[in-house]
Amino acid sequence: MAEAVQAVQDLTTEGRLTAILKSLLDNPEFLRQAAGSSYTHDNGFDKILLAATPDGWRMRLHIWWPGRGVHTENIHNHRWDFASLLLSGSCRADYYGESPSGSELHAYTYVRGEGSAYQHHHVGMRRVVQTMSATMQAGDSYVLTRALMHRIVTDRRKLLVTLMLHSPERAGSALTLTSAPTFQEPSSSPGRFTESQLRQRLTDLLEQLLPADPTE
Numbered sequence: 263m264a265e266a267v268q269a270v271q272d273l274t275t276e277g278r279l280t281a282i283l284k285s286l287l288d289n290p291e292f293l294r295q296a297a298g299s300s301y302t303h304d305n306g307f308d309k310i311l312l313a314a315t316p317d318g319w320r321m322r323l324h325i326w327w328p329g330r331g332v333h334t335e336n337i338h339n340h341r342w343d344f345a346s347l348l349l350s351g352s353c354r355a356d357y358y359g360e361s362p363s364g365s366e367l368h369a370y371t372y373v374r375g376e377g378s379a380y381q382h383h384h385v386g387m388r389r390v391v392q393t394m395s396a397t398m399q400a401g402d403s404y405v406l407t408r409a410l411m412h413r414i415v416t417d418r419r420k421l422l423v424t425l426m427l428h429s430p431e432r433a434g435s436a437l438t439l440t441s442a443p444t445f446q447e448p449s450s451s452p453g454r455f456t457e458s459q460l461r462q463r464l465t466d467l468l469e470q471l472l473p474a475d476p477t478e
């Protein structure tokens with residue numbers, strides 16, 4: 263994944279990302295295709311697809327808009343490995359490992375259904391302990407493998423934006439841990455953005471990122 267980190271870092275040097283976003287706003291075909299794969303995630307951030315390859319690599323923008331206060335995700339892992347770079351704002355990443363002396367939490371497997379719907383299946387209890395915590399600022403990058411349990415804590419009084427590149431799926435399911443029983447019914451597919459909604463979000467993002475761009 264070292265190449266993935268380098269790829270996201272290269273995209274953000276010398277104003278390249280803002281130039282790319284500007285060009286995408288002028289591309290109706292991009293807006294149509296990207297809107298069909300972009301939506302507001304359950305964890306409160308906008309998940310915007312920028313590029314995809316036939317073999318499953320995905321480049322995404324994740325945007326936590328300001329004005330919502332502190333938010334703590336459930337502990338979870340992923341079905342793929344990824345590299346991420348903070349473009350704006352800051353967050354805290356907490357990492358966990360299983361331990362007999364850890365806190366007991368409800369465990370759910372996350373399984374993709376038809377389209378973008380998904381299901382969580384209760385698979386018993388897990389005991390985990392926090393093994394590390396790190397605060398990350400704009401300009402920091404990191405890599406996570408699919409098996410690593412973690413959660414992100416965001417202070418959404420300020421804009422937080424990350425550029426993420428993830429691999430093709432490496433596993434058929436992921437794991438989510440909660441302090442109380444949470445998932446009872448299959449999730450419906452998240453509502454996709456319309457082309458006009460995606461255009462507005464990218465326009466708003468550029469307006470907030472450009473003042474910090476030394477090339478503008």
